[in-house]
Amino acid sequence: MTTSTVRPGVVEAARLLFEAGVMSHSGHGNISARAGADRFVLTSTGMIANLTADQVAVVSLDQGEVLDGTLGPENAEIVAMHGVVYRARPDVGGIVHTHSPSATAFALAHQPMPCRSESLLRFGQAEPVPVVPWGPRGSDVSVRGIAAALAAAPTTNAVLLANHGLLAFGPDPMAAARLVIAVEDSAEVELAAARIGGGVEFPPGALEAVRESMARTRG
Numbered sequence: 001m002t003t004s005t006v007r008p009g010v011v012e013a014a015r016l017l018f019e020a021g022v023m024s025h026s027g028h029g030n031i032s033a034r035a036g037a038d039r040f041v042l043t044s045t046g047m048i049a050n051l052t053a054d055q056v057a058v059v060s061l062d063q064g065e066v067l068d069g070t071l072g073p074e075n076a077e078i079v080a081m082h083g084v085v086y087r088a089r090p091d092v093g094g095i096v097h098t099h100s101p102s103a104t105a106f107a108l109a110h111q112p113m114p115c116r117s118e119s120l121l122r123f124g125q126a127e128p129v130p131v132v133p134w135g136p137r138g139s140d141v142s143v144r145g146i147a148a149a150l151a152a153a154p155t156t157n158a159v160l161l162a163n164h165g166l167l168a169f170g171p172d173p174m175a176a177a178r179l180v181i182a183v184e185d186s187a188e189v190e191l192a193a194a195r196i197g198g199g200v201e202f203p204p205g206a207l208e209a210v211r212e213s214m215a216r217t218r219g
Contacts, residue, residue, distance in 0.1 A: 003041055003068065006033040006173075007053045010041060013096060013173035014051040022184040023049075024099040030075055032059075032082040033173045034093045039067060040086055046074045061086055077138035084143045085169055088150045094173035096180050099165040102187035103180075107131065107160040116199040117186035118210065123170070123179045125157050126207040134162040158183055 010031045017023055027049045032042040035058065044057045057069030064079040071079070082095050106113045112128035115121065132149045135141030146167070149159050157179055158168040166183060170176040193199040 003035045003039070003058050006035045006041055007056045009033055009094065009173045010043060010056050011051050011053055013094065013177035014043070014048040016174065016177045017096070017098065017180060018049055020181045020184075022098065022100045022181050024101055024104070026099065029096065029098040030078060030082075031097075031173050031177070032095045034086055038062065040082065042071065042075060042079065042082060044070055044075055045072045059083075079138070080140075080143045081138055081146065081167070084146050085150065085167070088147055089169065091171065092169045093171045094176040095167065095169045096173065096176040097161075097165060097167050098180055098184075100180060100184040100187075102191055103129075103160065103166040103183050104164070105191060106187055107162055107164055107166065110162050113160060113183070113187055114190060114199060114201075115186075116193075116201060117182070117189060118206075119182040120186050121202070121207050121210040122214065123157060123175075123182055124155070124207070125179070125182075126202075127153060127156060129158045129160055129166075129183065130156060131160045131162050132167075134164065137164065 010033050013031050028046045029048050030043045032040050034040050038061050041056045042059050044055045057071050058067040059079055060067055085092055085095055110131050112130050114128050115126055130149050130153050132145040135145055168176050168179045170179055190199055
């Protein structure tokens with residue numbers, strides 16, 4: 001992986017999010033991609049509509065130092081938020097942060113989002129999306145909270161940032177963006193189901209059944 005090969009994936013992930021209509025009215029978000037053992041690329045601005053490759057900076061994983069490009073103040077403060085996920089989860093190659101409205105409703109309520117939608121199972125998210133306690137954006141409090149949440153739920157592919165938004169991750173930025181879409185869709189129907197009695201849990205073994213079905217289809 002090099003920075004030149006991962007930057008286009010960040011741009012495409014941003015495009016997908018807006019095409020899917022899962023962004024907040026402000027359009028705020030940030031996206032990153034691992035670009036080797038010691039660095040990752042990160043969107044240089046929080047306004048990622050119509051993102052271009054020259055709006056993606058290169059940042060060192062250990063110190064958060066900008067190695068190439070520039071970061072606006074609103075994104076310089078969230079370098080650590082992305083870095084802590086890459087350090088905790090070597091399998092992660094892409095991270096997306098949004099204020100997607102329905103998912104953020106759970107974050108505001110400090111309520112883990114249940115996994116009762118099959119679209120989440122298809123991303124391996126067979127457990128509730130946990131809530132990270134609130135801390136100022138990019139602060140040590142927030143970063144320590146993310147690290148603790150990942151340690152407590154080592155197989156989760158997303159966390160809710162209390163009073164803030166959603167952080168989703170996957171093997172690359174496009175996978176993380178698709179997970180954001182699945183989480184937002186699931187949050188929306190979860191809130192709708194609450195008005196007619198509430199969602200119902202999957203039966204035991206649902207994740208394994210979905211994986212077997214996907215494997216047969218792709219096999």
